[in-house]
Amino acid sequence: MPRSIALTGRSLISGAAQGALLFADVGLSFWGGVDPCTGEVIDRHHPLSGEHLAGRILAIPSGRGSCTGSSVLMELISNGHAPAALVLAEADEILTLGVLVAQLIFERSLPVLCIGKEAFAALRGQAFARVEGASLVVFDHVPADAWQAAETPLPINEAGALIELTEFDRSLLDGKQGKAPQMAMQIVLRMAELQGAHCLLDVTQAHIDGCIYTGPASLRFAEQLVQWGAQVRVPTTLNAISVDQRRWRELGVAPALGEPASALGDAYMAMGAQLSFTCAPYLLDSAPKAGEQIVWAESNAVVYANSVLGARTLKYPDYLDICIALTGRAPLIGCHLDAQRKARLLVEIPVLAELDDAFYPLLGYHIGALAGSRIPLVLGLKPHQPGLDDLKAFGAAFATTSAAPLFHIAGVTPEALDPAQVLEPDAQVPVETIELKDLLLSWRELNSARESHVDVVSLGNPHFSLSEFAHLARLCRGRHKHPEVVLAITCGRAVLEQARAAGHIAVIEAFGATLVTDTCWCMLGEPVIPPTATTLMTNSGKYAHYAPGLVGRQVHFTSLTECVDTACSASASGRLPTWLQPALLMESPVHV
Incomplete structure (x- = not known):
């Protein structure tokens, strides 16, 4: 008889499934880390590289990296290459949102269960898993019983029951403003409840990452919104799309990609978004000011907006970004709040010789992996006076390996000019000390080429x-x-x-x-x-x-x-x- 361990957690998306357990103790970015057509893990730095997710119970601490992970997961659900279930140590908004949109557009779903870090550690070495609602049972061998996953009806959307709503919020939810904003508000409220928010706030602008083409499902989602008459309610910029819209034919891009990728950009512009097509919206004249409440997706832009500009945004998943742009309302949670912008990790760097521009992306990459989902405060960089391009490169690499939407650099970034301002009084914050030999290991990790x-x-x-x-x-x-x-x-x-x-x-x-x-x-x-x-x-x-x-x-x-x-x-x-x-x-x- 196989030995089993029974665990319980928080069901983020209800459902039942079983399958071979695919476990890793490193977060995974679905964008750039998983092929949206096949479900293969293509992040060559990840311990699951080369594995296929389809039909397996994927256990990872959380997502990380790109906001487009929600779009990739939605594609996998729509094309049949998704995992049977997701088991997480920490709740992950990006991956959960991908499942919610798949429910809405394709009427397909998968269970998502958060079990906490201590229980998650017990999954190591287990062979098989069974998810049923908030329950998880893992086995060291495949069980020989006749258990079958019960059919789980898709949830009836009763979003908003736990959220304080304004009269305008209710008019959106009741469909009085149209079908598209009604659907958008339903998704915003579902996510707000999962995040533990009690109310919504007004945002002043949006940056949309969902205009990246991950496959037919991403285009279908946008075109459905256009058919429903969607129009953004706040000034909205668009992330880089998947092709140079003016020159993709000249550059030799195949029409199979060029046409739908260009059409996806057009669909978001039909909703009133500006033709910006950049992953660096902080370089535009419309960049937000310190303290401004915004909704930005695209991981590097989120990190830059929070850390360098002092604006306030979460690391918004693809599709939640457009839903908030259509309603102008976002959950009041996370980095929108002062208390959630505090440092949870101190990072000390060594004394360094004169630096070149390769230092900052390397350091961001290394610190992101150390930080995980924790907001770090980096000590020791003030004498080097990193410039905006240095912070841009640091933030992009940090956002690649970390799930955190914000970093602080003592004496450099605006909220940490006085480092005490980003630390809770009397809080015991863990300290990580980086040595040059640690950075050398990360340098070698990024330098994968063996030929000159x-x-x-x-x-x-x-x-x-x-x-x-x-x-x-x-x-x-x-x-x-x-x-x-x-x-x-x-x-x-x-x-x-x-x-x-x-x-x-x-x-x-x-x-x-x-x-x-x-x-x-x-x-x-x-x-x-x-x-x-x-x-x-x-x-x-x-x-x-x-x-x-x-x-x-x-x-x-x-x-x-x-x-x-x-x-x-x-x-x-x-x-x-x-x-x-x-x-x-x-x-x-x-x-x-």
Whole structure:
């Protein structure tokens, strides 16, 4: 007889299922980490890399990384490649929202159960799991009984029973404002109840991440809203979409992707969103001010808005973002509240030599993994005075490995100019001390390439800023890239025109670079990346993490200067940054 362990938790989405248990103690980003067509785990840094989710009970501490994870999970549910159930240590809004939308649009679902960290640890080494409502039973072998999952009716939507509603909220919920805002309010209230909110707040603007094409389900969702007459109620910008809408044919993108991806962007613009198509909305003139209550999706943008601008947003899942934009109302929870913006982890960094721009994405990547879902306060960076581009790169990499929507840097970010302001009085906050040898391990993790030849240099993840274009132009002036190397930069249309007016683009194009707008490297593939290319180089910690799974190429991660030098030589130097070299000496005491 197989031995079993019975556990109980909090049912986030009700249902019953059983299957082989697929366990990992590391959070998983479904976007960039799971193929939405097949259900394969493609995050090559994750312990489940290569596993297929379909029909299995997936047990992970939480999601992490991209807000588009909800869209990927919805695609998997719609195409039959989803796990049979999700078991989490911590409640995850992004993944839960994907299931809620699948219920609404496709009338399909799967159970989502949160059991807490202590119970979650008991799942290690178990072979089989059975979920039924709030109950979980795990077995060390497959049980031979005849248990069958009972049919679970989809919930009757009685959203809002636990939430304090205004008269306007009720008019939305009752359908008096139209079908689209009614559906949107139902989803907002379902999520508010799951989050434990008691009321809603007004938001001033939205940034929509759901315009990324993950498959037919993502387009069907948007077009259904358009058919219902959806119109946004607050100023709304759009994230990078999956293609350069003006040039996808010229760039050789297949119509099978180009047409629906472009149509998805059009659908959101039909709802009243602005044609912005950037993953860096903080570079636009419409960027929010400190204290402004907003709803932004796209993980790097959320982290930048909260941490660098001092605005207030959660890490909103795809589809919840548009639902809030259609209603103008968001749950009053999380980083919208002062108390939820406090640091829960102190991170001390070592004394460092003069830094280059590769340091900040590497540090963000490393701290994100340490932090998990905790908001960190980083100590020791004030003397280095990181600039906005440094914080942008740090935040994007941090958002890749962390589930937290916010970081603080003592003496640098606005809420931590006085670090005591982001610490609870008398609170015992755990401390992590980073050493150079730790950063060397993360450097090696991001540098997956084993050959020195480089085929593609990837810049602009997140989208390039005007100051990054200026820096790149200085590095490129009077030089020309190697004829066998593609150097491509992704950026938003607004920043491209600013850089062109400043004279930077002429220099960069003379160098031989390719400029791509509207989309981002997380969506780019062949033929922008030549089919024969085997090795990429990037200065983005985010893309260095995702690229091996997304495009199947090995990656060199380095500074912008090294990227330009390599574009000219087609060969990576393999040099460690000066500030990281002491770690190598410490690792190898006898060093020649």
